[in-house]
Amino acid sequence: MTLPLFFGASGHELYGVYHPAVAEGHAGRGVVFCNPLPHEAIATQWAFRLLGDSLARERIHSLRFDYRATGDSAGDSDEMLLSGHPADIDYAINELKVLSGVTSVHLVGIRLGALFALEVARARSDVVSVIAWEPVMDGCAYHAELMESATPWRTGYCDVGGLVIAEANFEQIKLLSLPAAIQGVQCRVDLIASPHNPEFEQLGAWLASSALPCRSEIVEDALPWKADSEVGVAPIPAQATRVIKTWLTTSI
Amino acid sequence: MAHDFDLEHPPRSTGASRTVRERVLNYGRSTPLTGVFTYSPEHLRADSPCVVVLNAGVVRKSGPNNLNAFLARQFAHQGFGTFRFDFAGVGDSPNRQDTLPLKQGVLQDVTETLDALESLVGARQFVIVGLCSGADNGLRAARVEARRVVGLAMIDPTVFRTLKWRLVKIANRLGSSDFWTRLVTLRHRMIRVAFDPVLTLLGGARDPVQVVEEPELYNIGLQNRDEIEDCLREVRDDGVALCFAFTGGWAELYNYRNQLYDVYPGLGLKGSVELLYFPAATHTFALAEDRHALATNLLRWLEQIEATSHHRSEAMA
Known part of the structure; x- marks a missing residue:
């Protein structure tokens, strides 16, 4: 049983779905x-x-949600600002704590979402760990990848994969990278990567040599975010979800 | 439309305009369904039909490229309360908890949605909007809910090729520089087909065939031309206003503006339905300008329905 709801600041509410734990446990x-x-x-x-x-x-509570101006959250896609995503994650954490009574949280972020999760983890003491699932390694390379499918719309906007994105966001994407996002993070950082990205081997070695408590796992799943967003059917990343579940149920 | 918003969650306004608000509705007798009602408190017209946007395939209720959310907000700006929801098992609605097969389950979900909108927001008349399998499901739903459904907009529904479709396709192909480039550079598909047995004998590998299994939800709509024709006749005779929209993304089935009239010559649709054609648009209106054009045209059609509905009410009074 889930609870879909709006939460967050008035006028900028976020749409989310709360998955309550079916019973007490993993307090x-x-x-x-x-x-x-x-x-x-x-x-x-x-x-x-x-x-x-x-x-x-x-017995783990969770909340999934749409950032402002995405999905069912307030705002049209041309109003989306990546710079606001960490604040949205903040709202989501606070909402989950209110809904469930938990006092600390784990963040699971995919691609750029992993980098935003790390930014939030750096600033909050109640984030126990971040699971970064195929995080964007290099913003410039990711920007170039996005531009391959981008179509100019009106001045200052591009259509990317069927969604209008303000060009100001692209400048921010170029500045992002996983090594930079990890700097200053004190909590555990776990990494899930696929063999499609060979640079993760270097990152794994770097993480292992750093003082950060971390685990990493290479999974063979197809990448759900590469699925056709028009069709909405994506392969189920069974191995990755199994790894995440194992980490979350065994982590301290 | 009378409104009773003594509901579980407070209303919220979208960022696009403070006057458009959205509210989560959780409802459903057999399976808990989830949807978002979008409305403008300032512009909501009490006697306007409520627009219900169905899932396109298995894409969640915000729609492919957020099309459903975009349309809902555009309609709400003009006074039409609009509801988008997830069928059981799609998006944020849990899997069916009754024993109905999917085909009947979809109809049950629509019926329960209209019931919920009647009781929660006071809507009495509805317009259904659906894309692709959503359009086919909308047609089946309009048939069983013709008492409450006053309009049905079908965007890229199941449709059938005609002789003219083939001629247009050949003409388009011959007029394409890509066709001639491929032919001259021996990269055309027909050349590959002709040489494929030779390449295979020489040990060349064919491209692997990828079999993609479609979700069942894609195939529960009406597939048979006679059945669809009967259904269209029935809902039209029941007074449901019909709007058809076709895109360039559907060109493998529909490639000229008036093809619909040739597909169903016996129905005499010309002049009695709204027919929109967006040859430059993709199947899911990926470009913003196409989304705006769709919204503008659908709004014009909605206002016609509203005017007709008013005249009918006045005549009855």
């Missing part, structure tokens, strides 16, 4: 899911829904 454990860019989020929604249901059966 104080809650998870907030952090979406990637909206054209990728359409196809990852199903993976997060299944994961939320699965975690609820493991």
Whole structure:
């Protein structure tokens, strides 16, 4: 049983779905899911829904939500600002704490969502861990990838994968990178990567040599965010969700 | 439309305009369904039909490229309360908790949605909007709910090719520089087909065939031409206003403006239905300008329905 709801600041409410734990247990454990860019989020929604249901059966509360101006949250897509996403995650964490009574949370972020999760984790003491699922390694490379499918719309906007995005966001994307996002993070950072990204081997070695408590896992799943967002059918990333579930049910 | 908003969650306004508000509705007798009602407190017209937007395939209620959310807000700006929801098992609605097969379950979900909108927001008349399988499901729903449904907008519904479709396709192909480029550079599909047995004998590998299984929800609509024709006749005779919209993304089935009239010559649709054609648009209106054009045209049609509905009410009074 889930509870869809709006929450957050008046006039800028966020749409979310709360997956309450089916029974008490894993006291104080809650998870907030952090979406990637909206054209990728359409196809990852199903993976997060299944994961939320699965975690609820493991007695873990979770909340998945749409950033402002994406999905069912307030605002049209041309109003979306990536700079506001960390604040939206903040709202989601606070909402989950109110709904469930948990006092600390884990964040699970996909692609850019992982980088925003790390930014939030740096600023809050109630984030126990961040699971970064195929995080964007290099913003410039990711920007170039986005531009391959971008179509100019009106001045200052591009159509990316069927969604209008303000060009100001692209400048921000270029400045993002996983190594930079991890700097200053004090909590555990766990990493899920696929063999499609060979640079993750370097990152794994870097994480292992750093003082950060971390785990990493290479999974062979198809990438749900690469699915056709028009069709909405994405492969179920069974291995990745199994790893996440294991980490969340065994982590301290 | 009378409104009773003593509901579980407070209303909220969208960022696009403070006058448009949205509210989550959780309802459903057999399966808990979830939807979002969008309205403008300042512009909501009491006697306007409520627009209900169905899922396109298995894409969640915000729609492919957020099309459903966009349309809902555009309609709400003009005074039409609009509801988008997830069928059981899609998006944020849980899987069916009754034993109905999917085909009947979809109709049950629509009926329960209209019931909920009647009791929660006081709507009495409805217009259904659906894209692709949503359009086909909308037609089936309008048939069983013709008492309450006054309009049905079908965007890229199931449709059938005609002789003229083939001629247009050939003409388009011959007029395409890509066709001639491929032919001259021996990269055309027909050349590959002709040489494929030779390449196979020489040990060349064919491209692997990818079999993608479609969700069942895509295939529960009406598939048979006679059945669809009967259904269209029935809902039209029941007074349901019909609007058809076709895109360039549907060109493998529909490639000229008036093809609809040739597909169903016996129905005499010309002049009695709204027919929109967006040859430059993709199937899901991926470009913003196409989304705006769709919304503008659908709004014009909605206002016609509203005017007709008023005249009918006045005549009855």
